[in-house]
Amino acid sequence: DSGVTQTPKHLITATGQRVTLRCSPRSGDLSVYWYQQSLDQGLQFLIQYYNGEERAKGNILERFSAQQFPDLHSELNLSSLELGDSALYFCASSVEGETDTQYFGPGTRLTVL
């Protein structure tokens, strides 16, 4: 158990819908990262937040957005969902000053029908 929690574990929805994935980092970790794992693209970095501020952006679609709240939990919002958005979405967290060590949550499996 990494200490990073993600909810829900599974999500099934329809094209065109909007969903929110939630992540709680390890206690004390200020950085949160979101990754997408799909059969087509493999594991890809989406976005990083540090203490509520966006720190880095990767291959995140404009239909996707994220935020980190004052209690440090983070949410990834996916809208206008397409079939190709079906994937495993991982959240990871790291300690300040040790961004080279990321602890991954168990992931949320999103299925878009």
Place this chain on the structure above:
Amino acid sequence: AQSVTQLGSHVSVSEGALVLLRCNYSSSVPPYLFWYVQYPNQGLQLLLKYTTGATLVKGINGFEAEFKKSETSFHLTKPSAHMSDAAEYFCAVSDHDAGGTSYGKLTFGQGTILTVHP
């Protein structure tokens, strides 16, 4: 831009045999290097990492990896495979600033599925 290439999407070994999973990277400067393992229906777990110092790095579960700058490689090895090692393994890299602080963003290889036969 960084890239990571894992040679062999599937590797099969017998229990007790040597495990060798290959990883090569492309980066303008030597990045930080990582190996992660993913068991079915689970998240990623860090096996080991190289940032600075000794180029032979030991990790959990008996795995080790050697950073070879001249070959831009970071291959993962284990002398004797166990059935419990069956999983998918990912090599990853991250850039860092001049002070050595990682930028955090990980770039992953495509993964290698390790099968261990009795």
